[in-house]
Amino acid sequence: MMNSESPSKASLRTASLVAAGFVLLLASPAFAHRMEKHFTVNGRPVISVHSSHGRISVKSWKKAEVVVVGDHSSPKVEVDTEQAGNRIEVATHALNDNLTPAEMEANYEITVPEESELQIRTDSGVVVVERVYGDMVFDTVAANVQLEEVGGYLVVKTVGGSVVCTRCLGRIDVNSISGNVELLQPQMENVHVQTSSGNILFDGDFLRRGIYILKNYSGVIEVRFSDTDSFDLTATSMKGTVENQAKLKPDPHGRRFNAPQQAKSLFGTFNEGHAKVDLSSYSGTIRIRKRE
Amino acid sequence: MQCQELEQVLEQWSPGSLSPEASAHLEACANCRALVSDLEAIQEAAGRLGQEDLKLAPPAHLWVNLRAQLEAEGLIRKSREEKERVTAGWFGVWWGGISRPALAGAYVALLLVAAVFVGLKSDFGPGASQQTAMLAAATASVNSELKDVESGAMKGLPKGDPDLSATLRHNLEVVDNFIALCEKSVREEPKSELAREYLYGAYQQKAELLSAMMDRGVPGE
Numbered sequence A: 001m002m003n004s005e006s007p008s009k010a011s012l013r014t015a016s017l018v019a020a021g022f023v024l025l026l027a028s029p030a031f032a033h034r035m036e037k038h039f040t041v042n043g044r045p046v047i048s049v050h051s052s053h054g055r056i057s058v059k060s061w062k063k064a065e066v067v068v069v070g071d072h073s074s075p076k077v078e079v080d081t082e083q084a085g086n087r088i089e090v091a092t093h094a095l096n097d098n099l100t101p102a103e104m105e106a107n108y109e110i111t112v113p114e115e116s117e118l119q120i121r122t123d124s125g126v127v128v129v130e131r132v133y134g135d136m137v138f139d140t141v142a143a144n145v146q147l148e149e150v151g152g153y154l155v156v157k158t159v160g161g162s163v164v165c166t167r168c169l170g171r172i173d174v175n176s177i178s179g180n181v182e183l184l185q186p187q188m189e190n191v192h193v194q195t196s197s198g199n200i201l202f203d204g205d206f207l208r209r210g211i212y213i214l215k216n217y218s219g220v221i222e223v224r225f226s227d228t229d230s231f232d233l234t235a236t237s238m239k240g241t242v243e244n245q246a247k248l249k250p251d252p253h254g255r256r257f258n259a260p261q262q263a264k265s266l267f268g269t270f271n272e273g274h275a276k277v278d279l280s281s282y283s284g285t286i287r288i289r290k291r292e
Numbered sequence B: 001m002q003c004q005e006l007e008q009v010l011e012q013w014s015p016g017s018l019s020p021e022a023s024a025h026l027e028a029c030a031n032c033r034a035l036v037s038d039l040e041a042i043q044e045a046a047g048r049l050g051q052e053d054l055k056l057a058p059p060a061h062l063w064v065n066l067r068a069q070l071e072a073e074g075l076i077r078k079s080r081e082e083k084e085r086v087t088a089g090w091f092g093v094w095w096g097g098i099s100r101p102a103l104a105g106a107y108v109a110l111l112l113v114a115a116v117f118v119g120l121k122s123d124f125g126p127g128a129s130q131q132t133a134m135l136a137a138a139t140a141s142v143n144s145e146l147k148d149v150e151s152g153a154m155k156g157l158p159k160g161d162p163d164l165s166a167t168l169r170h171n172l173e174v175v176d177n178f179i180a181l182c183e184k185s186v187r188e189e190p191k192s193e194l195a196r197e198y199l200y201g202a203y204q205q206k207a208e209l210l211s212a213m214m215d216r217g218v219p220g221e
Helices: A007-027 B003-011 B020-028 B030-048 B051-055 B060-072 B080-096 B101-121 B128-155 B162-188 B193-216
Strands: A033-040 A046-050 A053-061 A065-072 A077-084 A087-094 A106-113 A117-122 A124-130 A136-140 A144-148 A153-158 A163-166 A169-176 A181-184 A187-195 A200-203 A211-216 A220-225 A231-237 A241-244 A264-270 A275-281 A285-290
Touching: A033 A077, A046 A106, A053 A117, A065 A077, A065 A087, A087 A106, A117 A124, A124 A136, A124 B162, A136 A144, A144 A153, A153 A163, A163 A169, A169 A181, A181 A187, A187 A200, A200 A211, A211 A220, A211 B030, A220 A275, A231 A241, A231 A285, A231 B030, A241 A264, A275 A285, A275 B030, B003 B020, B003 B030, B020 B030, B128 B162, B128 B193, B162 B193
Parallel strands: A046 A087, A046 A117, A053 A106, A053 A124, A117 A136, A124 A144, A136 A153, A144 A163, A153 A169, A163 A181, A169 A187, A181 A200, A187 A211, A200 A220, A211 A275, A220 A285, A231 A275, A241 A285
Antiparallel strands: A033 A065, A065 A106, A077 A087, A231 A264
């Protein structure tokens, strides 16, 4: 038996559904302008993203294809994408001058082949990259950079954003003014981190033949080692302190260390000295801690 | 083989020419490996200099710095008029010629290398008092130059983005604070290479930051 409903009730129900839909639409402005583009690529593509504010998330898959999904709430910006051979460029493009940061905000979900090269520049927000194994360059002002299981030559330049690199491979070069830098369980043979007032944490293995240079002006530099690590260590804090839990031996290669006057410094070898670890701070604290 | 012996070997070194003893030492010594790695990098970079690169004229600032160094050591002199023109104008001209602000940091860093590091690390020539005076003059000069650039960069900060401007300003204060501290250390310990190294690094950080500010700034302001 069919339900019978008066025309006025049906109109009311339709009006309610339309109103509810409208409310939902207003409640989710982030999806007001959404785009999705697919690009077929070969080998190792280069993906360049240029944005101002928002979240940029990059993940990998096995396909030879780059997919860019972008959304933004303001009609005053648009997302430009362009492919030139194996290079994909993505940019948030302002249609008017003098837009507010909220109007400039755009979020990206980008899926790339595993061995893609990334060049990402943004001002604020967050950049998240997972399981991509190509060279990468990040340039941010306040945006935080979170890298997980990535590899290659990683270059991060940030004014005040933090950098967290978890289970990263290859080589990293970080330069920051006030951002904190954390390298967690890295498998990296060349690490160079410099920050002015940020803290630096290195919690992982020092690889044989690896070179690890960590430097700041203030803040804490902390490295955590295990009994099986093997490194030559130099730690100098010009005006601060050095706290050490590693039982160091005199350098077996006859090298001498001219300790700077009035600086707190340490110099020696742990196990065979297969890696080189150089820690320096102007007025900060250096901690060499045994991993629990 | 000890590190010092290896350094002697490296004076005659070419890739692939290391003896088994030297190779064995390298296997065990991270510092010497780093040294060899640096030498290889220099050799590789030199090898990449093609004919086109060789045709390039050296940048103007190299001559300016070389000349400043020669004058500081009393080897050449210049007229007051020329001195005033160069002091007041060369950095402005240099900056004015940069079409891409992103390159600013690199240019400033080069200037700093020439003006501070190379100039002050030489152990020959000027005596201690002269070296202290050179150091004071160099830091004053670098500060003055950076101040000029800073002034332009501050004017160009995006007015529609107060948070971004505040972040950049805050970080500029951080770097300026370190520069002041490091300059004090250098004044107190003029012979300390470590103090000079930190000061140089702080200048370089400021140059990088100013470059980022100009890069994000509003063109034409």
